[in-house]
Structure formats: C-alpha cells, structure tokens
Amino acid sequence: MLNKNVFLEKYFLMTRSEENYLKTIFHLGGGDSKSITTNAIAEQMETKPSSVTDMAKKLSEKGLVDYVRYQGVSLTDAGIKTALSIIRKHRLWEVFLVKKLDFSWDEVHEVAEQLEHIKSEKLIDKIDALLDFPKYDPHGDPIPTKDGKFQERDEKLLSDMPINSNGICVGVKDSSVPFLKFLDKNKIALGNTIKVLDKEDFDNSLRIQMNGKEMRISHQIASNLYVKKND
Amino acid sequence: MLNKNVFLEKYFLMTRSEENYLKTIFHLGGGDSKSITTNAIAEQMETKPSSVTDMAKKLSEKGLVDYVRYQGVSLTDAGIKTALSIIRKHRLWEVFLVKKLDFSWDEVHEVAEQLEHIKSEKLIDKIDALLDFPKYDPHGDPIPTKDGKFQERDEKLLSDMPINSNGICVGVKDSSVPFLKFLDKNKIALGNTIKVLDKEDFDNSLRIQMNGKEMRISHQIASNLYVKKND
DNA sequence: ATCTATTTTTAGTTTTGTCTAAATTTAAAT
DNA sequence: ATTTAAATTTAGACAAAACTAAAAATAGAT
Ligand SMILES: [Mn+2]
Ligand SMILES: [Mn+2]
Ligand SMILES: [Mn+2]
Ligand SMILES: [Mn+2]
Numbered sequence: 001m002l003n004k005n006v007f008l009e010k011y012f013l014m015t016r017s018e019e020n021y022l023k024t025i026f027h028l029g030g031g032d033s034k035s036i037t038t039n040a041i042a043e044q045m046e047t048k049p050s051s052v053t054d055m056a057k058k059l060s061e062k063g064l065v066d067y068v069r070y071q072g073v074s075l076t077d078a079g080i081k082t083a084l085s086i087i088r089k090h091r092l093w094e095v096f097l098v099k100k101l102d103f104s105w106d107e108v109h110e111v112a113e114q115l116e117h118i119k120s121e122k123l124i125d126k127i128d129a130l131l132d133f134p135k136y137d138p139h140g141d142p143i144p145t146k147d148g149k150f151q152e153r154d155e156k157l158l159s160d161m162p163i164n165s166n167g168i169c170v171g172v173k174d175s176s177v178p179f180l181k182f183l184d185k186n187k188i189a190l191g192n193t194i195k196v197l198d199k200e201d202f203d204n205s206l207r208i209q210m211n212g213k214e215m216r217i218s219h220q221i222a223s224n225l226y227v228k229k230n231d
Numbered sequence: 232m233l234n235k236n237v238f239l240e241k242y243f244l245m246t247r248s249e250e251n252y253l254k255t256i257f258h259l260g261g262g263d264s265k266s267i268t269t270n271a272i273a274e275q276m277e278t279k280p281s282s283v284t285d286m287a288k289k290l291s292e293k294g295l296v297d298y299v300r301y302q303g304v305s306l307t308d309a310g311i312k313t314a315l316s317i318i319r320k321h322r323l324w325e326v327f328l329v330k331k332l333d334f335s336w337d338e339v340h341e342v343a344e345q346l347e348h349i350k351s352e353k354l355i356d357k358i359d360a361l362l363d364f365p366k367y368d369p370h371g372d373p374i375p376t377k378d379g380k381f382q383e384r385d386e387k388l389l390s391d392m393p394i395n396s397n398g399i400c401v402g403v404k405d406s407s408v409p410f411l412k413f414l415d416k417n418k419i420a421l422g423n424t425i426k427v428l429d430k431e432d433f434d435n436s437l438r439i440q441m442n443g444k445e446m447r448i449s450h451q452i453a454s455n456l457y458v459k460k461n462d
Numbered sequence: 463a464t465c466t467a468t469t470t471t472t473a474g475t476t477t478t479g480t481c482t483a484a485a486t487t488t489a490a491a492t
Numbered sequence: 493a494t495t496t497a498a499a500t501t502t503a504g505a506c507a508a509a510a511c512t513a514a515a516a517a518t519a520g521a522t
Contacts, residue, residue: 111353
C-alpha cells in the first residue's frame with residue numbers, strides 16, 4: 001500500500017516542468033552518465049541557471065538525477081526511463097499528426113510538446129498500435145520502445161559521405177521549421193535516394209543525385225542530413 | 232499591434248484552471264445569464280469557495296464572466312464562446328477515443344479532461360474531420376460546432392415516456408463510470424430501440440422492450456436515460 | 463426591525479516554478 | 493600562488509492557484 005504510493009509519486013505524479021527538464025537533460029547527453037551543466041540546461045530551455053539549480057535539487061530529491069553542486073546533473077536509471085517515456089510519446093504523437101491528420105513535418109513539434117504530457121498509458125499504447133508500431137518519427141528520430149530501448153540505425157551525415165557513395169536520406173539533424181520548409185521547397189524528403197557525385201574543396205558544397213535528379217547542395221545543408229549508406 | 236496582443240492574451244493564453252472554471256460555470260447554467268454561486272462552483276469542482284472567489288475576480292478582470300460580489304457569476308459572450316470551445320474539444324476527443332482507439336465509453340472522460348486543454352485549432356479541426364464531423368459524443372451529449380452552436384435534440388427522460396410509446400435511446404444523464412458499466416452489463420446501449428410496456432405505480436419501475444427483448448428497469452435507471460421519441 | 467444561520471469574502475499561508483541580484487565556487491591565466 | 497573571469501548557487505521576491513480561519517454580508521425567521 002505504502003509501496004504503491006511511492007511508485008505513484010515517483011513515476012506518475014511528475015509535473016510538466018519536471019518532465020521537460022528530464023527530457024532536456026537526456027537530449028544534452030545526461031543519459032550516458034555525463035554531467036550536464038546548469039548553464040547548458042538553462043540555455044536549452046530558455047530559462048535562468050538559478051531556476052535549473054532549484055529543479056536539480058528537486059529531481060535529485062526524487063531520485064531522478066544525480067546532482068553534485070557546481071558539477072551538474074546526470075540522469076539516474078529512473079530518470080532515463082522517465083525521459084524515454086516522454087520522448088516516446090512526443091515522437092509517436094508526431095507520427096500520428098503526420099500520418100493520420102496530414103500535418104506537415106514542420107508543424108508537428110509544437111503540438112507534440114503539449115501532447116507528450118498527457119498521462120494515459122493506454123492512450124499512447126493505442127496510438128502506437130494505430131500507427132502500426134512505427135520505428136522512426138517524421139524527422140527520422142528513433143522511437144524508443146515501451147521498455148525504453150532505442151533502435152539505433154547505421155547512419156551518417158551526408159557531408160561525411162565519400163564521393164560516389166550511395167544511400168537513402170533517413171533523417172534531419174536540424175529540425176527547425178525554416179530548415180524543414182527549405183527541404184520541402186527543394187523536394188528533399190526522407191526516403192529519397194542519394195548519390196554523392198562531387199565535392200567542391202572551395203566551399204565544401206556537394207553535387208549529388210537525389211532521386212535521379214542532379215543538384216548542388218551547400219555544406220550547411222549536407223551537414224544536417226542523415227543518410228543510410230548502401231551496404 | 233497592441234490590439235493583437237490583447238486578443239492573444241484574452242483568448243489564447245488561458246490557463247488550464249481558468250478553462251476548467253469556465254466549463255464548470257457553463258455546465259451549471261451560467262451561460263443563460265443565470266448567476267451561479269461560488270458555493271455551487273466550489274462543490275462541483277471539489278475546491279473551496281474562497282478559491283472560487285479569487286478566480287471569479289480574475290475571470291471578471293479578463294472579461295469572461297460578470298461577477299457581482301456576494302451574488303455569483305455568469306458568463307459573458309466571450310466566456311460562453313471559450314467554454315463552448317473547451318466542451319467541443321472534450322467531446323470530440325471522447326468520440327476519437329471510442330471510434331478510433333477502441334476505448335469504452337466509461338474510460339474516455341478522464342483522458343478527455345486532459346486532452347481538452349491542448350492548444351491547437353488545427354489539431355481539433357483535423358480530429359473533427361477525421362471523425363466525419365460527429366454531432367454527439369459517446370454519452371449522447373451534443374458537440375458544439377466551431378462557431379459555438381449547439382444542435383439540440385428533441386429528447387426526454389425514459390421515466391417521462393408514456394406507456395406504449397416508442398423511441399431510441401440517445402443519451403445518458405448520469406455519465407459516471409458505475410452507471411455506464413451497469414448499462415454495459417445489461418446490454419443497454421445508445422441506439423437501442425425502446426418501447427414502454429408498463430409502469431409500476433408502487434416503485435415507479437418500468438417494463439420495457441429494448442431491441443425486442445423484454446426487461447424491467449428501476450426508476451433510478453429510467454430517470455438517467457434520454458430517449459428520442461418516435462414522432 | 464432584529465436576530466441568526468448560511469454564504470461569501472478577506473487576510474494570511476503554502477507550494478510550484480520562476481526571476482534578479484548578490485555571494486560563492488571553480489577554472490583559467492598570469 | 494595569486495588574480496580574475498566565468499559558472500553556479502543562495503537569498504529574497506513574485507505570480508498562480510490552492511488552502512484555513514476570521515470577518516462581513518445576505519437571506520430567512522421571528
Ligand atoms: Mn519534436
Ligand atoms: Mn521529431
Ligand atoms: Mn466527459
Ligand atoms: Mn461525454
């Protein structure tokens with residue numbers, strides 16, 4: 001009885017703010033027992049370092065992060081588990097919005113930021129099933145499984161591909177609205193085939209074939225596109 | 232410019248708590264320029280009258296309710312509009328959960344209480360379209376249109392139907408989980424045909440035919456079922 | 463018209479999450 | 493080893509939303 005209450009407290013009664021902190025710490029690498037600084041978290045979340053310190057204490061108290069004063073925070077196993085469940089929800093909702101409601105990939109993030117905090121295990125499991133258990137979100141980011149496993153993919157940045165190599169465009173590194181809109185405008189989409197034809201030493205721009213059509217791409221762009229190399 | 236900010240403040244930046252108050256006031260009849268007492272609101276929301284007073288001032292300040300000290304609150308036109316948009320979202324999400332995710336009608340309310348606060352006009356419009364613009368929610372409650380119109384239905388309580396009259400079960404007055412589960416267990420569902428065979432003066436119970444099968448129903452039950460009478 | 467029970471409001475506190483400004487610690491440079 | 497700049501924490505304040513206890517207003521009964 002007491003045990004159950006402890007469980008409820010730790011895993012279910014998370015505030016929206018706490019969830020956002022855990023997610024951010026995870027994205028900054030705090031899941032690999034790396035210490036993330038308060039400044040880094042504050043910058044990412046557009047808040048103040050002093051606020052981060054307060055939350056670090058609170059999350060530490062709850063056993064979700066390890067916090068050493070002046071040294072930063074890293075996620076505990078419980079913290080990783082919680083962060084992954086939020087990220088899972090975020091990405092599943094993004095897929096839902098694109099596949100079922102015809103949102104474009106540059107519109108989904110903002111809404112998913114809200115939907116990821118809905119508390120209902122049944123709801124997200126049903127959404128998962130409705131979508132036929134997708135492995136990647138609309139930006140090519142992997143969706144953690146229910147038990148918190150990631151499906152890694154052997155991918156590299158287009159800018160790191162050698163000349164004459166082939167592959168398929170599988171993800172974006174920058175998923176900001178302007179970049180996604182730029183890609184749409186230039187008919188660059190996930191799933192497209194890519195062949196690197198030539199690299200320009202002068203500005204590191206690339207000549208590529210995308211779905212058979214030849215085009216030139218700046219280094220800026222190439223360094224924000226993930227490609228799965230053919231064998 | 233200033234004007235636009237005022238608009239955003241009033242209509243978009245509503246807190247979850249403010250939205251819940253407006254919804255409750257509407258359900259208590261505050262949309263018909265009837266004054267709702269702080270006590271009534273507090274009881275409905277399971278909070279304290281003093282908290283309601285605070286919120287009444289705040290909502291009044293925002294032009295969403297008319298508030299007269301010691302007299303209670305009623306919704307302004309802006310307040311009604313906002314309340315209806317929350318109710319619309321709540322009911323559309325309930326339909327979504329039942330029709331697309333196979334939730335049962337006793338499971339949807341709790342989740343809809345969360346989903347109704349998601350801020351995205353596009354999202355709810357797309358859900359509406361996905362569901363083919365439903366007019367009623369799983370409990371038979373009407374779904375307001377985008378411009379805040381209600382589709383009224385000519386319905387009456389089963390307990391008020393005369394002997395030998397026919398109709399179709401179209402809604403529940405009490406939509407508590409126990410009542411809904413009781414209806415499931417007794418194969419009473421919306422859409423069923425109903426004929427009143429006999430009324431027992433002693434305890435006001437009814438003998439009815441439901442989908443052709445004869446059954447006896449207590450007054451308690453009959454007074455919580457809405458029926459659309461056949462011409 | 464006065465009294466009284468009930469309702470409602472006020473005043474003061476609490477919790478959560480944020481902020482600013484000041485103090486402290488750390489890390490880098492001399 | 494000092495000095496200095498940057499990062500981090502503390503202290504104190506604030507806003508939102510709730511609460512309790514006390515004060516004030518209302519409405520009903522005499
Ligand atoms: Mn996203
Ligand atoms: Mn994404
Ligand atoms: Mn409901
Ligand atoms: Mn309903």
